[in-house]
Amino acid sequence: MKTFDYVRPATVSDAVKAAAEPGSAYLAAGTNLLDLMKGGVARPDRLVDISRLPGLDRIERLPDRALRIGALVRNADLAHDADFAATYPAVAEALLSGASAQLRNAATVGGNLLQRTRCAYFHDAASACNKREPGSGCDARQGENRLHAVLGWSEACIATHPSDFCVPLVALDAVVEIEGRAGPREVPLDALHRLPGDTPDHDTVLEPGDLIVALRLPAEAASFAAHARYLKLRERTSYAFAVVSAAAMLRIEGGVIRQARLALGGVAAKPWRAFLGEAVLAGATPGEDVFRRAALAELKYARPSGDNAFKVELARRILVRALTLAAAGTPERVPALPASPFSSLAGAHA
Amino acid sequence: MNFSISLTVNGIRREVALEDPRVTLLDLLRERLDLTGTKKGCDRGQCGACTILVDGRRINSCLALAISHDGADIVTIEGVAQGKELHPVQAAFIAHDGFQCGFCTPGQIMSAIGLIGEGQAGDDPERIREGMSGNLCRCGAYSGITEAVLEAQKKLAEAGSRRDAA
Secondary structure, eight states, X not given: OXXXXXXXXXXXXXXXXXXXXXXXXXXXXXXXXXXXXXXXXXXXXXXXXXXXXXXXXXXEXXXXXXXXXXXXXXXXXXHTOHHXXXXXXXXXXXXXXXXXXXXXXXXXXXXXXXXXOOOHHHHOTTSOBTTTSTTSOBTTTTSSOTTSOSSSOBTTBOOOOOOSTHHHHHHTTOEEEEEETTEEEEEEHHHHBOXXXXXXXXXXXXXXXXXXXXXXXXXXXXXXXXXEEEEEEOSSSSSOOOSEEEEEEEEEETTEEEEEEEEEESSSSSOXXXXXXXXXXXXXXXXXXXHHHXXXXXXXXXXXXXXXXHHHHHHHHHHHHHHHHHHHOOOSSOOSSTTOTTOOSTTSOO | OOEEEEEEETTEEEEEEESOTTXXXXXXXXXISOOTTSOOSSSXXXXXXXXXXXXXXXXXXXXXXXXXXXXXXXXXXXXSSBTTBOOHHHHHHHHXXXXXXXXXXXXXXXXXXXXXXXXXXXXXXXXXXXXXXXXXXXXXXXXXXHHHHHHHHHHHHXXXXXXXXX
């Protein structure tokens, strides 16, 4: 690991000033950043430790019934907050399906949003990677790429965004609150992460110094609690990143879907809001036929980026399965194996 | 750059001068404080051998910078027994053959203590397996580990209710 300077500013504005200097990186828990630094993938000159900034570790209900989650709230604390889990069950399930208990105890909400791709070529400093080193090429294109993107990728980069948490969040219209050099601003989560295009080195729209201070779920996000699931296919039962995942949330009134919220994980460089699928479902009676049509519509423009054509069909099927389980009703408690299609808990099989 | 941090480790206050900000809690425990019970497996947060309790929560000490944890209260495997009396989780690992080579065991035990403290798994073996999935055991002692956690949890609950009744 390259050495670095360490600073611990006392206020958000001092942190923003320090991090705006070239070569700076924010440190919260460091569960992703330290891993990247050990591998020589991240080489910051200065760490700006924000882990003790006051006021960023709260979960609060705002007067307009939106929920504001401070950026330093730990993943485990959010997932186990009883009110949060009851109101946004698919988000709690996604959180609990990610990483391990140790990592969830440390990792923060803001850090989860900003974790880097798990593409093996990005992590191997000896490989060509346009995300790590712009212009160097992409060894994943001709390499081991069965887990790579099937939506929104470019010739420059076929990496996926690894977060589970972001998938239901993007479907719920989450908003990211940012403090930057020019003051505070907000960005919809759907607009935070970028598709790679020719500049895959920029994961997000954040500028130097920008600090995520909170995440907000609008009041309407609470209206899907009765029919909300997150499902995740992985190569082992627990503690693995998604091959593909899906969040499905439905507001059903009088036997009809008034509104559907859908998103896919593991398929693109960003959490993939499934607007095309949602449009098919609005006003429909829940059932396998319409779920299948929604999945077909959403994956219509998907194309393999390598040995991953199977992911397109897998994404369709997991959307159908997630919708079927969501329509059957949210389980009373997050299943023993969160987000697993193989859970033995009653209600997990539709 | 020189930094000085203060930690409580297994109940004892320790002042540590850090001449390098790169030191992780894991390396600090092993190399500076001679507490080598905490193991360095992958050093990348994938195996759980370095699990310790920080302010009562289990974390991977390999992915925690010491300098960022000034003032923390740390418990390692060296700090869980009461004198010669093993912690109930330690005793249960022996009773149920919850290890073979023993390298992952300190991390397994600290993770199990953390899991029991979190109170989310109950007596459901599937929830315990899921809750322990951040600790790999290459010998494959998983079934013994699950049994040990179940039994230790039961004993700790009984001891807790005896204390409450007294």
